[in-house]
Amino acid sequence: MVGMSYVLINNEVVEREFAKIDIEDRGNQFGDGIYEVIRVYEGKCFALNEHMERLYECAEKINIHIPFSSSSLKEKLLHLLQKNEIQDGIIYLQVSRGVASRQHHFPQDEKSATLIAYTSEKTRPLEQIQNGASAKIVEDIRWLRCDIKSLNLLGSILAKQEAHAAGALEAIMHRDGTVTEGSSSNCFAVIDGVIYSHPVSNLILNGITRRYIVEICKEQNVPLKEQEFTLDALRKADEVFIASTTAEITPITQIDGVEVGNGLPGLVTKALQEHFEAKIQDAILNPIS
Ligand SMILES: Cc1ncc(COP(=O)(O)O)c(C=O)c1O
Incomplete structure (x- = not known):
């Protein structure tokens, strides 16, 4: 690692090597918490407001009280980003239900959430964006609240590993032959010029990138149906x-x-990529401060 790296732990920004998490943190013991990954392009956050909104929504769904307002958390993240001088990378943020002796039910003190955030440099996967990648179909064995961005990722990890072992980038998952999403992404199929994506429900994470795609399709009058589609349809799709x-x-x-x-990457996909790139450039020119 080049230079000093700082992390945010609750209210404090500390050097990474001095950051400590209690061994009985419920994030550690149970995966009892939620997280976000926010993209940073040229030192500027992309879709920060949307990520903050989803974080607070997910916290509410599992009754975790985040000890800061969304705007003060945003300020802390931007400060961390500046301090770490990140150019192209990510902010990782997680909130757990905090520290308590190990028992499944919630601890008495509901205001003891642990929040941590760190940044890391990560270049854009330009080769893969341009040339495409491969996927493996894997059964979706996850729980029935995939709308919550839970720290508990075992189902996704096992699916991703199965794909990885087969030399594929992503596992595209299905429940009884209906395509849900990727192990760490949303999945889209283009069939006869129409884009299909599983509807927003408890069976998928409503991805921020997915929301941008839905918005772009509206703006550009590209037909998109948030509708279930089968594995068979996926296999016969013109583009995925x-x-x-x-x-x-x-x-x-x-x-x-x-x-x-x-x-080869299809024309509908390429057109979407161009519009998405324009959104990125816009976020770089008009950053959230
Ligand atoms: C299961 C799952 N679906 C979808 C996504 C895409 O979400 P986003 O676009 O907000 O990164 C992710 C991202 O990690 C994910 O883990």
């Missing part, structure tokens, strides 16, 4: 792509070793 904060819009050009369409 995944979307996330770090993968951006990545074309999926091969599924289970079989080419999608003609095996």
Whole structure:
């Protein structure tokens, strides 16, 4: 690591090597908490407000009280970003239910959440965005509250590992033959010029990148249906792509070793990528301060 790196722990910004988390933190023991990953382009946060909103919404869903207002948390994150002089990278942020002796039910003190955030440099995956990547179809064995960005990621980890072991970038998951999402991304299929994506429900995470795609489609009059689609439809789709904060819009050009369409990133995907790039450039020019 080059230079000093700072992390945020609750109210304090400390050098990373002095950061300490209690061994009985419920994030550590149970994965009892939530997180966000925020993209940083040229030192500027992308979609910070949307990430903050989702964080507070998820906290509410599991009754975690975040001990700061959204605006003061935003300020702290921007301060951390500046201090660490991040150019292209991410802010990772998590909030757990805090420290308590190990028992499943919530601790008495509901105001003891632990918040940590750190930054890291991460270049954009430009090669993959341009040329596409492969995916493996994996059964979705996760719990039934995938709308919560929970720290508890075992289902996603096992799916991703299965894909990784098969040499694929992403696991595209399904429940009984209905495509839900990627292990760490949302999934889209383009069929006869229409983009399909699983509707927002408890079975997927409503990704911030996904929301941008929905917005772009509205702005550009591109037909998009938030509608369930089957594995069979996915396999026959003209184009498939995944979307996330770090993968951006990545074309999926091969599924289970079989080419999608003609095996190259498709025109609909490429057009979306261009509009998404414009949103990134806009965020760089008009940063949230
Ligand atoms: C399961 C899952 N779905 C979708 C996404 C994409 O969300 P976002 O665009 O907010 O990064 C993620 C990101 O980590 C994820 O883990």
